[in-house]
Amino acid sequence: MKPEIAIIGAGCTQFGELFTKSYNDLIAExxxxxxxxxxxxxxxxDGAWLSTAFxxxxxxxxxxxxxxxETLGLYGIPIxxxxxxxASGADAVRNAMNALLSGDVNVxxxxxxxxxxxxxxxxxxxxxxxxxxxxxxxxxxTAAGTFAVFANRYVKEFGLTREDLACVSEKNHKxxxxxxxxxxxxxxxxxxxxxxxxxxxxxxxxxxxxxxxxAAALILVRNEDSEIFKNEKPVYIxxxxxxxxxxxxxxxxxxxxxxxxxxxxxxxxxxxxxxAEISNPxxxxxxxxxxxxxxxxxxxxxxxxxxxxxxxxxxxxxDGLTQRGGKLPVNISGGLLSCGHxxxxxxxxxxxxxxxxxQGKAGERQVSGAHTGLAQVFGxxxxxxxxxxxxxxx
Amino acid sequence: xxxxxxIASSISYFTVYSPSLVLSGEEINRAFGTNILNNKSQxxxxxxxxxxxxxxxxxxxxxLEQTKTVPDHIFLCSNTLxxxxxxxxxxxxxxxxxxxxxxxxxxxxxxAFDTLSLAFHTAAAGKNVLLVATEALSKYxxxxxxxxxxxxxxxxxxxxxxxxxxxxxxxxxxxxxADTFEPLICNSDGSTKIxxxxxxxxxxxSQGISELLGKIDKPQIFGFSAFDDKISSAVRRLPQLAxxxxxxxPIHTIGFAGCVQPFLVLSMTQMKHGxxxxxxxxxxxxxxxxxxxxxxxxxxxxxxxxxxxxxxxEHFRNIRTFMDKSEPMRSTFTSEIIQSRDQQFLxxxxxxQCKNCNKIYTIPQSICPSCHEQSEFIQKPLERRGTxxxxxxxxxxxxxxxxxxxxxxxxxxxxxxxxxxADCSPDETAIGNKVKFVLRRYHSGNNLPNYFWKAVLL
Ligand SMILES: [Zn+2]
Numbered sequence: 126m127k128p129e130i131a132i133i134g135a136g137c138t139q140f141g142e143l144f145t146k147s148y149n150d151l152i153a154e155x156x157x158x159x160x161x162x163x164x165x166x167x168x169x170x171d172g173a174w175l176s177t178a179f180x181x182x183x184x185x186x187x188x189x190x191x192x193x194x195e196t197l198g199l200y201g202i203p204i205x206x207x208x209x210x211x212a213s214g215a216d217a218v219r220n221a222m223n224a225l226l227s228g229d230v231n232v233x234x235x236x237x238x239x240x241x242x243x244x245x246x247x248x249x250x251x252x253x254x255x256x257x258x259x260x261x262x263x264x265x266x267t268a269a270g271t272f273a274v275f276a277n278r279y280v281k282e283f284g285l286t287r288e289d290l291a292c293v294s295e296k297n298h299k300x301x302x303x304x305x306x307x308x309x310x311x312x313x314x315x316x317x318x319x320x321x322x323x324x325x326x327x328x329x330x331x332x333x334x335x336x337x338x339x340a341a342a343l344i345l346v347r348n349e350d351s352e353i354f355k356n357e358k359p360v361y362i363x364x365x366x367x368x369x370x371x372x373x374x375x376x377x378x379x380x381x382x383x384x385x386x387x388x389x390x391x392x393x394x395x396x397x398x399x400x401a402e403i404s405n406p407x408x409x410x411x412x413x414x415x416x417x418x419x420x421x422x423x424x425x426x427x428x429x430x431x432x433x434x435x436x437x438x439x440x441x442x443x444d445g446l447t448q449r450g451g452k453l454p455v456n457i458s459g460g461l462l463s464c465g466h467x468x469x470x471x472x473x474x475x476x477x478x479x480x481x482x483x484q485g486k487a488g489e490r491q492v493s494g495a496h497t498g499l500a501q502v503f504g505x506x507x508x509x510x511x512x513x514x515x516x517x518x519x
Numbered sequence: 520x521x522x523x524x525x526i527a528s529s530i531s532y533f534t535v536y537s538p539s540l541v542l543s544g545e546e547i548n549r550a551f552g553t554n555i556l557n558n559k560s561q562x563x564x565x566x567x568x569x570x571x572x573x574x575x576x577x578x579x580x581x582x583l584e585q586t587k588t589v590p591d592h593i594f595l596c597s598n599t600l601x602x603x604x605x606x607x608x609x610x611x612x613x614x615x616x617x618x619x620x621x622x623x624x625x626x627x628x629x630x631a632f633d634t635l636s637l638a639f640h641t642a643a644a645g646k647n648v649l650l651v652a653t654e655a656l657s658k659y660x661x662x663x664x665x666x667x668x669x670x671x672x673x674x675x676x677x678x679x680x681x682x683x684x685x686x687x688x689x690x691x692x693x694x695x696x697a698d699t700f701e702p703l704i705c706n707s708d709g710s711t712k713i714x715x716x717x718x719x720x721x722x723x724x725s726q727g728i729s730e731l732l733g734k735i736d737k738p739q740i741f742g743f744s745a746f747d748d749k750i751s752s753a754v755r756r757l758p759q760l761a762x763x764x765x766x767x768x769p770i771h772t773i774g775f776a777g778c779v780q781p782f783l784v785l786s787m788t789q790m791k792h793g794x795x796x797x798x799x800x801x802x803x804x805x806x807x808x809x810x811x812x813x814x815x816x817x818x819x820x821x822x823x824x825x826x827x828x829x830x831x832x833e834h835f836r837n838i839r840t841f842m843d844k845s846e847p848m849r850s851t852f853t854s855e856i857i858q859s860r861d862q863q864f865l866x867x868x869x870x871x872q873c874k875n876c877n878k879i880y881t882i883p884q885s886i887c888p889s890c891h892e893q894s895e896f897i898q899k900p901l902e903r904r905g906t907x908x909x910x911x912x913x914x915x916x917x918x919x920x921x922x923x924x925x926x927x928x929x930x931x932x933x934x935x936x937x938x939x940x941a942d943c944s945p946d947e948t949a950i951g952n953k954v955k956f957v958l959r960r961y962h963s964g965n966n967l968p969n970y971f972w973k974a975v976l977l
Contacts, residue, residue, distance in 0.1 A: 257852045261865060261971040262882065264961055265916050265923045265939045273911035274927055281909075281950045326912035326922070326945065377937035378882045380929045384909050 127400055130222045131351035131359040132515070134163030134344030135477040140464045141308040143338040148186035148240040151340035152196040155470075156236055163344040164355025165232060167197055170344075172230030173204040176217035176237040178468035178504070181253065186240065187469065193236055203230075210504025211416065212367065213237065214472025215511035218343065219365050225347050237474070238340035239467030246336070263377050269325035269333050269419060271506040276327050276421040278384040282436070285424065287327050289439040291318040293420035294331050294462050296448050301459025303490035308337050308465035332420040337465025341473035343480075348519055358484040363497075364403070364514040366396025371508045387422075389510030390503055391429040397499075398431070401514035407432050407446075410453055411495035412482055414475035416502045416510075417460040427455075430501060430512070454492055457482070475500035476513060483517040528642030529680035530810075532586045535673045535786045536577035537563045537773055539942050541826045542660070542835050544771075550832030551664040562774030564657040564829070565670035566942060567841040567919050568959040568973065571599045575653035576612050576958040578674035582649065583613060586676050590649035592641055593621045596634040596778050598705075599655045600625070601968065608970055609651075611866035612958045614900065628746075628802035631778040635675075635808060642677040650675040654777035656705070658839050663711040666703065666746045669774020673782040703746055725753040727805045732759040735807065738797035740788065742766035744780035745801045754799075766796070778802075785810075827942070837919040842963060845917055853964025865971065868903060868956070870934050871896040879933035904955045904977070905930040912945045924948050926974050941973035953977040 136158025138151050146154075152175075160167060173194075177187025186192050190204030207217040214237035221233035246252075258264065263271075279285040295315045301307035318331040351359045370388035371379075394406075403409045415430065417423040427438040432453065441447060447455035458464055458478045461471060479498030481487040487495075496517045503510035542564050544556035565574060575595060583590070595605065606621030624634045631652050638650040653672035660668040704712040724745075732738075741763040743754050751768060754760070766788045773783060781800045788796065799807040829835050861883070870881045876890040879899055886893050905928040912922040924940035926948070940948060941959055954974035961969040 260851075260853055260857055260964075260969045261861065261961065263925075263937050264969075264971070265913060265925050266911070266937075267913055267915055270911040270913045270916075270925055273913075274909040274925070277911065277950065278909045323912070323914050323922075325914065374882060375888070377927060378880070378935050379888075380908070380933070380935040382935075384927070 127363050127402075128222055128226065128365060129348040130225055130362040131346055131348050132343055132362065132476070132480050133346055133351055133354045133356040133359045134159035134161070134165070135342070135480045136160075136162070137306055137341040137474055137477045138339055139306050140337050140339035140467065140474070142242045144242065146338070148238060148243075149192065149196040151238050151240065151338065152193060152236050155238070155340040155342035156197055156234060159234070159342040159344045162356055165344065167199060170199060170232050170234045171202050172221065172224050172232075173199060173202065173234040173236070174217040174221050175204060175206045176208070176213040176235070176469040176473065177206065177239055178208055178210055178213045179239065179241075179253070187238065199234075208469075209509055211418065211466070211468050212472060212502045212504040212509045212511045213469045214341070214474070215476070215500065215502045215513055216367055216472070218345070218362075218473065218476060218513065219367055219511065221345050222362065222365065225345060231346065231350065233345045234342065235345065235473060236340060236342045237467075237470035237472060239469045240338050241336040241467060242338045259374075262374050267325060269328050272419040272421050273325040273328050275384050275425055275507075279421065279424065280327065282385060283439070285439055287319060288315065289424065289442065290327065290332055290420040291315045292442050293417060293423045294318045296442070297417060297423075297456045297460040297462045300449055300454075300457050300490065301463030303488070304459050304464070305488070307459040307463045308335055309459070309463045328419055328421065334418050334461035334466040337467045339465060339467035339470045339474065341470050341477045343473060343476060358486070360480050360483045361516050361519050362513060363516045364397040364399070364401030365511070366393035366400070367509070367511040368392035368396065369509045371505070373505050373508060376506050376508075385425065385435065387425055387429050387503055387507035387510060389507055390426055390501060390512065393510045393512040394430045394501070397512040397514050401516070403497075403514065406430060406499065407453055410497050410499050412457055412479065412492045413453060413455045413499040413501070414458060414460070414478050415455055415499075416471070417456055417462050418466055420462070422503075423455065423460070426501065430499070457490055457492055472500070472502040472511060475502065476515060479515045483515060527680050528639045528677055530675055531588070531678045532582050532676040533673065533782075533786065534578050534581040534585070535671065535783065536574055536581065537671050538565045538569060538574070539825050539827050540564050540566055540829050540838070542657070542829050542832075546829065546832045546835070547660070547664045553664060555665055557771065560667065560771040562657065562660065562667055562669040563671060564660070564774075564835065564838075565655055567838045568941065568961070569655070569670070570601055570960055571597050571653045571655040571672070572601055572605050572608060573958045573960055573970065574655065574670060574672035575605075575609060575651045575674075578653065578672040579609065579613055579649060579651045582674035582676050588647055588676055588678070589615065590619065590676070591646040592648050593619060594634045594638050594641075594648065594650045595621055595623045596625070596630050596650065596652040597623070597654055598625045598628070598630070598777055600653070603968060608866065611862065612970065614867050627804075628777045628780065629800055629804065629806045630802070631781050631800065632806045632808050638675070638677045642679050645679050647679075648677045650677060652779045652782055654779045656775070656777050658709045659705050659711050661709060661836060661839060666711065667770045667775040669776050671773060671776035671779045671783060673779055673786070675782070721750050721753045724750050724801060724805060725757060728754055728799060728807070729757050729759060731799075731805060731807050732757065735797070735809070736795075738763045738795070738809075740764045740766060740794055740796040741799065742768070742781070742784040742788065742796060743799045743801075744768050744770075744775075744784045746770075746775045750801065834919070841919040842960065851962040851964045853962075853967045853969060855967060858967065858969070862970070866958075868901045868972070870899040870901045872899040881930070881934040881936050899934075901934050901936075902931040904953065905936070905974075907948065907950050907952045907954060908935070909950060910940075910948050912948070926954065928954055928974055936972065938971070939973045941975050943976050947976055
């Protein structure tokens with residue numbers, strides 16, 4: 126059954142090193158853009174969700190929904206913080222949808238925000254992983270390393286090359302040139318990607334997304350209510366799936382984990398496709414925003430999202446099927462590799478991006494004739510994933 | 520002295536562990552601006568994640584693996600053990616019962632002989648005894664280029680000998696002399712002091728040993744360990760030793776590893792049936808002990824432990840001080856509670872197996888994630904070997920030897936562990952390679968170290 130939810134407002138801040146803006150400033154900026162587009166007043170919102178994954182990386186903001194209430198003066202309504210690693214933003218949207226569908230809430234605000242650059246890299250999420258993780262389990266991994274193990278398995282099983290990995294980064298950086306909100310709006314040549322410093326072999330610095338500040342917001346209502354509001358071009362969420370397929374430790378301590386599949390993404394896509402009645406995603410989708418936290422992730426996702434057979438990903442990439450003007454442009458925004466990855470905001474930003482394309486308001490980067498888009502995020506070592514299908518039609 | 524009058528206990532097996540890193544005399548000379556060392560001399564030194572305890576594990580596990588013996592008592596002999604409960608860590612990591620008595624003996628380079636004596640007596644009382652001598656001395660090489668400080672360990676399995684009289688201990692051959700004083704002082708901060716007049720010391724030592732030799736049979740084979748060549752040469756010139764065969768002290772090839780040194784000397788010799796060897800070492804006094812053998816030889820020097828030359832003294836300094844000086848290593852999360860809950864399990868390398876579906880888990884589970892049956896697990900000792908399933912080379916994880924290689928290892932016999940690789944370079948790592956686990960020190964937090972497994976390539 127389709128979820129029957131409409132997006133009537135969307136907002137997104139500039140992504141980048143936003144030294145002059147605070148966590149609360151970012152919430153305000155993204156929320157106001159969405160609220161303005163929806164044509165509502167703040168007090169009309171009767172339920173809100175705040176997605177921040179790592180409060181400790183910023184300035185201890187985002188531990189609960191209180192920070193959203195305080196910023197907008199939004200009191201007397203339920204506000205919940207959602208934390209589900211990098212899938213937090215998409216999960217906040219899913220929770221808001223369910224509250225709307227239950228009738229508990231009529232106008233929902235979802236804000237995803239993360240302020241990663243208020244701290245030096247020496248105090249970053251990578252340091253957190255090294256220092257505050259379990260004393261023995263996986264000790265020595267950075268985030269990049271937990272994806273490099275996928276890449277090395279792909280090299281072994283399918284002959285993936287470092288060139289192929291660089292292709293992803295090259296494509297997404299090229300796309301970002303046309304996205305004014307991206308962190309890096311610069312074309313980067315393949316040889317420069319290959320030459321950049323090694324982070325976790327075989328992933329170089331430019332195979333990794335940057336830590337970033339940013340926020341995105343959405344106003345959601347039930348389809349039946351969407352005409353009440355002023356937005357001329359609402360878009361519709363036709364399917365959403367979220368699935369947890371492993372814990373944080375399981376892949377590294379369970380010999381059945383194959384390191385070539387993000388099972389969560391596969392399952393989430395199956396659920397979302399079924400709800401949205403999509404049987405051939407490659408031809409039915411107009412664009413996709415996927416979780417390219419590292420170049421290898423986008424490659425593995427092509428097959429997990431049903432766009433090709435396992436092992437055919439590199440060929441799909443080399444044939445240009447996923448580039449601008451290809452059969453299914455993937456990460457036309459520049460993806461996480463160029464926009465950056467403010468963890469709690471990313472899932473919401475992807476939906477914002479798809480929304481603008483479906484509305485025909487994506488400016489220079491507009492995918493022409495876009496009617497249906499897919500947004501996908503995952504968290505942990507591919508452990509939890511969400512897929513959202515959005516359409517210009519109800 | 521015939522073997523018949525010895526105590527009925529004998530050496531059953533003998534292993535030596537020598538770390539793979541090699542510090543050359545050339546590098547030491549360059550660093551200190553001297554040419555005091557022979558350019559051909561070299562020292563085996565522990566990696567940054569090794570200490571006296573992990574090396575003790577190396578030697579002991581080798582000995583127990585080969586002999587398939589469960590020791591009744593462990594004598595742990597060392598002057599450089601970390602201050603935390605080493606006995607419990609050692610027993611857990613060897614997969615032994617925590618009720619096994621562990622006696623720690625220290626106090627002098629000569630404590631090896633005290634320990635040997637105790638071990639033989641205990642074995643004569645019917646016990647299987649594991650003697651482990653271990654020393655991590657190379658940190659003293661940071662301040663003193665003259666002494667060949669090195670890191671090493673050995674393990675000797677001594678068992679009651681009802682029939683064989685293989686390696687006999689001769690209690691009558693154990694002499695002690697307090698006539699010589701300890702000419703070398705090692706301070707806990709890593710600094711050293713040698714009494715200035717080394718010639719005076721040398722003559723005192725030779726005089727003391729000469730007196731000791733007057734009280735025993737003329738040695739057929741004589742092994743002497745000291746921290747300094749000059750003293751060794753003086754002892755060699757003693758008239759009582761004129762007809763003895765000398766065992767080379769591996770001071771120039773392995774270095775000087777304190778209380779382990781007499782055993783390193785012992786490991787150098789090829790022995791024939793009935794040989795009697797007199798081992799002498801210098802510490803707070805000089806000590807001589809005699810052993811006779813019916814074996815052709817003791818365990819040879821460690822084989823198969825590849826050597827890796829350290830590239831420069833500065834790198835050696837980083838390796839030696841990394842664990843103490845590196846900020847990330849000291850501030851890393853450590854919990855005594857988690858340690859007590861998980862380490863016994865993890866150091867024992869005991870997995871669990873679901874009684875219902877037979878699936879093997881390497882980390883604790885309360886409910887079988889596979890069949891969802893509750894609490895029906897049996898303990899499953901895990902194989903300490905496996906195959907690399909995948910890997911990553913981490914260039915931004917703190918280490919003096921970047922990168923840190925992370926290995927996802929599928930264990931022989933089932934189960935998976937993810938650990939760091941040890942003592943290998945990135946180009947040696949490939950999917951499908953065989954590895955075995957070794958005990959290493961991870962970071963410390965709140966002055967509490969975390970000992971866990973790393974994998975070395977087979
Ligand atoms: Zn089971």
